[in-house]
Amino acid sequence: MIYSLIIFRSRNDALEMRSYLSTRGVPCAVVNAPRGLMQSCGLALKIQGVSSSNLVGLIKSCPTKVRCSIYQAYMGQGGIRYSLIL
Numbered sequence: 001m002i003y004s005l006i007i008f009r010s011r012n013d014a015l016e017m018r019s020y021l022s023t024r025g026v027p028c029a030v031v032n033a034p035r036g037l038m039q040s041c042g043l044a045l046k047i048q049g050v051s052s053s054n055l056v057g058l059i060k061s062c063p064t065k066v067r068c069s070i071y072q073a074y075m076g077q078g079g080i081r082y083s084l085i086l
Contacts, residue, residue, distance in 0.1 A: 002073045003048045004055055005082065007033050007040035013066035014043040020062050026050055037071065037082065052085050059086070 006028075008014040014030065021028050026047060033044040047055060052072055059068065071082040 002075065002080065003046055004050065004052060004085070005031075005034075005037075005071045005073055006045040006047065006055075006059070006068050007037050007071065008043060009039070009041055009067045011041050011043055013068060014041065014045065016064055017059070017062065017066050017068065018045055020064075021045070021047070021058065024058060026055075026058065034082065037069075039069070056086050 006017065008017070018028055018030060027049070028045045028047045031044050031046045033040040033042055052070070055070060059070070070085040072085050073080050073082055
């Protein structure tokens with residue numbers, strides 16, 4: 001795994017989740033969502049150094065329910081590929 005990527009349906013959800021994860025000590029960066037993941041609002045959170053299971057648990061424990069999908073980025077043939085986790 002290279003990193004995890006959380007994509008959102010709204011910009012508000014992305015910013016709320018970034019704030020929530022930051023208060024939990026999870027370093028994340030707001031990045032442009034890859035074009036191949038078109039169901040998003042255009043923003044994504046890039047997270048490194050956190051296991052997928054821990055990340056899913058954190059998102060499910062968020063008091064404001066945000067609509068998002070979690071992808072795991074990995075090196076594949078021809079570049080970075082994404083695998084849906086949640």
